[in-house]
Amino acid sequence: xxxxxxxxxxxxxxxxxxxxxxxxxxxxxxxxxxxxxxxxxxxxxxxxxxxxxxxxxxxxxxxxxxxxxxxxxxxxxxxxxxxxxxxxxxxxxxxxxxxxxxxxxxxxxxxxxxxxxxxxxxxxxxxxxxxxxxxxxxxxxxxxxxxxxxxxxxxxxxxxxxxxxxxxxxxxxxxxxxxxxxxxxxxxxxxxxxxxxxxxxxxxxxxxxxxx
Amino acid sequence: xxxxxxxxxxxxxxxxxxxxxxxxxxxxxxxxxxxxxxxxxxxxxxxxxxxxxxxxxxxxxxxxxxxxxxxxxxxxxxxxxxxxxxxxxxxxxxxxxxxxxxxxxxxxxxxxxxxxxxxxxxxxxxxxxxxxxxxxxxxxxxxxxxxxxxxxxxxxxxxxxxxxxxxxxxxxxxxxxxxxxxxxxxxxxxxxxxxxxxxxxxxxxxxxxxxxxxxxxxxxxxxxxxxxxxxxxxxxxxxxxxxxxxxxxxxxxxxxxxxxxxxxxxxxxxxxxxxxxxxxxxxxxxxxxxxxxxxxxxxxxxxxxxxxxxxxxxxxxxxxxxxxxxxxxxxxxxxxxxxxxxxxxxxxxxxxxxxxxxxxxxxxxxxxxxxxxxxxxxxxxxxxxxxxxxxxxxxxxxxxxxxxxxxxxxxxxxxxxxxxxxxxxxxxxxxxxxxxxxxxxxxxxxxxx
Numbered sequence: 238x239x240x241x242x243x244x245x246x247x248x249x250x251x252x253x254x255x256x257x258x259x260x261x262x263x264x265x266x267x268x269x270x271x272x273x274x275x276x277x278x279x280x281x282x283x284x285x286x287x288x289x290x291x292x293x294x295x296x297x298x299x300x301x302x303x304x305x306x307x308x309x310x311x312x313x314x315x316x317x318x319x320x321x322x323x324x325x326x327x328x329x330x331x332x333x334x335x336x337x338x339x340x341x342x343x344x345x346x347x348x349x350x351x352x353x354x355x356x357x358x359x360x361x362x363x364x365x366x367x368x369x370x371x372x373x374x375x376x377x378x379x380x381x382x383x384x385x386x387x388x389x390x391x392x393x394x395x396x397x398x399x400x401x402x403x404x405x406x407x408x409x410x411x412x413x414x415x416x417x418x419x420x421x422x423x424x425x426x427x428x429x430x431x432x433x434x435x436x437x438x439x440x441x442x443x444x445x446x447x448x449x
Numbered sequence: 450x451x452x453x454x455x456x457x458x459x460x461x462x463x464x465x466x467x468x469x470x471x472x473x474x475x476x477x478x479x480x481x482x483x484x485x486x487x488x489x490x491x492x493x494x495x496x497x498x499x500x501x502x503x504x505x506x507x508x509x510x511x512x513x514x515x516x517x518x519x520x521x522x523x524x525x526x527x528x529x530x531x532x533x534x535x536x537x538x539x540x541x542x543x544x545x546x547x548x549x550x551x552x553x554x555x556x557x558x559x560x561x562x563x564x565x566x567x568x569x570x571x572x573x574x575x576x577x578x579x580x581x582x583x584x585x586x587x588x589x590x591x592x593x594x595x596x597x598x599x600x601x602x603x604x605x606x607x608x609x610x611x612x613x614x615x616x617x618x619x620x621x622x623x624x625x626x627x628x629x630x631x632x633x634x635x636x637x638x639x640x641x642x643x644x645x646x647x648x649x650x651x652x653x654x655x656x657x658x659x660x661x662x663x664x665x666x667x668x669x670x671x672x673x674x675x676x677x678x679x680x681x682x683x684x685x686x687x688x689x690x691x692x693x694x695x696x697x698x699x700x701x702x703x704x705x706x707x708x709x710x711x712x713x714x715x716x717x718x719x720x721x722x723x724x725x726x727x728x729x730x731x732x733x734x735x736x737x738x739x740x741x742x743x744x745x746x747x748x749x750x751x752x753x754x755x756x757x758x759x760x761x762x763x764x765x766x767x768x769x770x771x772x773x774x775x776x777x778x779x780x781x782x783x784x785x786x787x788x789x790x791x792x793x794x795x796x797x798x799x800x801x802x803x804x805x806x807x808x809x810x811x812x813x814x815x816x817x818x819x820x821x822x823x824x825x826x827x828x829x830x831x832x833x834x835x836x837x838x839x840x841x842x843x844x845x846x847x848x849x850x851x852x853x854x855x856x857x858x859x860x861x862x863x864x865x866x867x868x869x870x871x872x873x874x875x876x877x878x879x880x881x882x883x884x885x886x887x888x889x890x891x892x893x894x895x896x897x898x
Contacts, residue, residue, distance in 0.1 A: 277866035287868055298871065300470050301850035303588065304750060306860035308849040310870050313863020
């Protein structure tokens with residue numbers, strides 16, 4: 238298998254992270270989410286939490302920019318993650334990445350399949366209630382809060398809007414089939430993509446060989 | 450009255466947009482400059498002369514702009530072309546030095562001389578930061594110092610965050626010591642006709658006292674957080690390469706830097722203005738750079754220069770409409786003509802304002818104000834000028850957004866995985882800033898009043 242990068246963006250409670258985990262297991266490739274900051278924290282000998290608390294967040298408060306440098310910690314952590322994603326992609330590694338504007342950072346990369354997972358409000362609420370032992374009201378509040386934060390973050394750092402189908406290769410509603418079945422459908426689609434790409438590359442190589 | 454209101458509205462809008470930080474700053478000041486030209490000078494004042502005065506282009510073609518035998522006010526209103534030309538020249542020189550690897554070499558050489566001991570590096574980098582910022586813009590100083598500090602921090606296993614914050618503070622302090630150290634000083638010097646030596650003898654002397662005290666303060670408050678004793682690395686095992694890739698380029702850039710310093714130090718004696726020095730230094734840098742000259746020209750931060758042009762037009766609008774005289778009269782009234790109160794107001798207001806807003810527009814606005822204050826109250830203009838310089842330069846250290854060096858230092862650290870939040874920054878640097886401001890105020894009171 239050549240390089241494969243799967244970017245999974247998701248609505249809170251849609252099961253996007255679980256789907257990303259299944260995809261990473263299925264294709265036997267690493268999954269990068271907030272854990273990408275752990276490596277950096279370990280290298281610098283600092284608490285990972287000091288980085289985690291600023292990730293997937295739009296810049297806050299009074300910020301000043303000087304010659305492309307920003308005083309915002311959120312900007313710095315976002316750039317740190319974008320650079321991590323770019324470096325991993327440039328190294329030829331295959332991986333699954335959750336959120337972090339990854340579909341925007343790697344736009345144009347031939348190995349990228351970008352997915353946006355959404356869900357029906359009722360299904361998402363029930364899932365959040367089940368996972369976090371919350372009542373419906375708390376679950377809805379949590380969902381709206383997280384989605385608002387993700388949307389603001391994504392729209393600030395990306396050219397395309399969060400959840401806009403034009404910004405992704407595949408947009409899917411996980412409530413239609415359930416999280417597990419959605420993951421399986423996506424696995425099939427990505428496998429198909431890998432096969433098609435392999436065939437195209439082989440054809441290209443053959444054409445090149447013939448012409449030389 | 451309409452002209453005054455319009456000038457004030459444009460000015461406040463400009464500040465609001467600068468603080469909002471949503472659009473590039475030079476777009477904001479240029480757009481506001483255009484609004485001042487159209488609505489204030491054109492629509493409200495219908496005064497072409499006020500517009501021409503503010504553009505101040507005619508001054509560039511006079512002999513005094515390039516060479517002035519005696520000390521005098523070079524330019525009091527409108528676009529301060531001397532500042533812009535000087536900054537352009539120094540930017541080219543600094544780009545040449547960076548290209549030659551001067552800053553990396555200097556930082557690593559000093560770390561080696563400090564025997565790679567974190568505490569010694571900490572103290573020596575504070576001094577280095579101050580000294581470099583006296584002659585080079587603080588952005589460049591911090592850009593290189595912070596990067597080297599992080600590199601050394603990883604190799605020597607020490608925490609670079611306190612070191613970077615101390616470097617930021619010292620860069621701002623060093624910048625206050627000379628005429629070319631910080632943009633507000635260049636504007637003050639060129640507008641009011643003070644020389645490099647004037648700054649060194651006044652803000653420089655005050656800065657030197659403050660530097661000694663702040664090094665002692667940072668040493669005692671930060672040294673224990675630099676490194677865990679268990680992380681100590683044997684200096685003999687350190688393998689940090691201190692080498693120059695192109696010795697010819699390195700020597701050339703070092704000599705040019707030396708010439709620039711010599712010309713600045715002696716400019717009151719030679720009569721060469723800062724505009725001349727800027728153009729001369731840029732010319733020799735470009736000539737000696739050969740094929741690299743276009744690249745150096747391309748790397749100049751033209752956005753900042755455009756920012757200055759727009760800013761000077763907006764402030765020119767306030768000046769031509771008499772708004773700044775109203776502010777000066779207000780300060781004179783509040784202080785009751787008492788020089789002590791007036792100095793305290795200028796120092797603390799400029800310090801607190803500079804902690805939250807760009808100190809360049811603030812000082813550009815305040816220069817005509819202190820000029821009018823001096824005329825109205827008889828308080829020595831020079832004393833107020835030094836107070837303004839110290840207030841704006843030092844006050845900027847108080848918050849992450851107060852000065853350019855702070856932003857660059859925080860950003861460099863953050864991009865390498867060392868986040869510096871508002872809380873962390875302010876906890877470390879607000880007490881230091883207040884100490885230095887208090888010392889400076891006492892210094893000014895004792896020496897000048």
